[in-house]
Amino acid sequence: MSTTPKALYRDEGVVLRTQKLGEADRIVTVLTRRHGKVRAVAKGVRRTKSKFGARLEPFSHVDLQLYTGRTLDIVSQAESIRSYGSVIAGDYPAYTAGTAVLETADRLTAEEKEPSLRLFLLVIGALRALSESTHPAGLVLDAFLLRAMSVAGWEPALGDCARCGIEGPHRHFSVPAGGTVCRECRPTGSAMPNPVTIGHLEALLSGDWATAEASESGQRREGSGLVAALLQWHLERGLRSLPLVDRSDAVPRRDVGLLREA
Numbered sequence: 001m002s003t004t005p006k007a008l009y010r011d012e013g014v015v016l017r018t019q020k021l022g023e024a025d026r027i028v029t030v031l032t033r034r035h036g037k038v039r040a041v042a043k044g045v046r047r048t049k050s051k052f053g054a055r056l057e058p059f060s061h062v063d064l065q066l067y068t069g070r071t072l073d074i075v076s077q078a079e080s081i082r083s084y085g086s087v088i089a090g091d092y093p094a095y096t097a098g099t100a101v102l103e104t105a106d107r108l109t110a111e112e113k114e115p116s117l118r119l120f121l122l123v124i125g126a127l128r129a130l131s132e133s134t135h136p137a138g139l140v141l142d143a144f145l146l147r148a149m150s151v152a153g154w155e156p157a158l159g160d161c162a163r164c165g166i167e168g169p170h171r172h173f174s175v176p177a178g179g180t181v182c183r184e185c186r187p188t189g190s191a192m193p194n195p196v197t198i199g200h201l202e203a204l205l206s207g208d209w210a211t212a213e214a215s216e217s218g219q220r221r222e223g224s225g226l227v228a229a230l231l232q233w234h235l236e237r238g239l240r241s242l243p244l245v246d247r248s249d250a251v252p253r254r255d256v257g258l259l260r261e262a
């Protein structure tokens with residue numbers, strides 16, 4: 001066992017996903033506050049008397065002690081800080097939105113152990129909002145996705161032209177260009193969303209919840225479609241969880257497909 005004090009480290013994190021390993025172990029993927037995304041082995045967690053098995057489920061915010069292994073690190077201790085899972089799992093829209101939050105966080109951290117404090121804080125904020133029903137789940141998800149794209153360096157243009165930077169507002173919106181585009185720059189096939197929808201997305205990005213919550217379902221639906229299309233454009237493969245998000249208060253799913261083709 002390589003439990004030298006040197007190799008031990010401690011951090012807090014949110015469990016993004018788990019995979020079975022062998023008979024009794026599990027690989028947990030955790031987005032930590034200081035060490036970025038960490039994949040670690042939790043030994044014996046699938047045995048019924050495991051002390052920390054239940055603490056290492058998706059949506060759990062945990063305080064971890066780990067030691068560095070040859071390929072994967074090993075979890076030696078896990079204390080629960082807050083478990084969002086049970087509350088979120090009992091609310092279908094919150095659960096599907098939360099699952100998309102976790103998958104997005106996983107996909108945006110391609111490199112392991114690359115610190116991403118801002119993303120960590122966004123994930124914690126989104127899970128807290130979903131578990132406390134602070135805002136409608138669909139809006140929490142779209143606000144998270146817009147901000148997570150910004151953290152990743154893909155902040156969409158929602159006013160000025162995404163290509164030449166000329167001051168907006170502009171009527172055209174191009175997913176490949178990265179947002180609103182002026183008349184001169186607009187590529188063929190650009191969409192023309194309702195200007196109110198762009199204002200709605202700006203409100204979600206900046207945290208103006210009063211404006212975001214005053215939006216009508218048509219704008220929410222159109223906004224969700226644009227956000228999903230932007231995210232799918234940036235990610236190499238689409239998110240598995242995004243088409244499953246329950247937007248019963250807002251979105252017919254086919255809009256997403258339509259926008260991707262736009």
Ligand SMILES: [Zn+2]
Nearest residue numbers: 161164182185
């Ligand atoms: Zn332009």
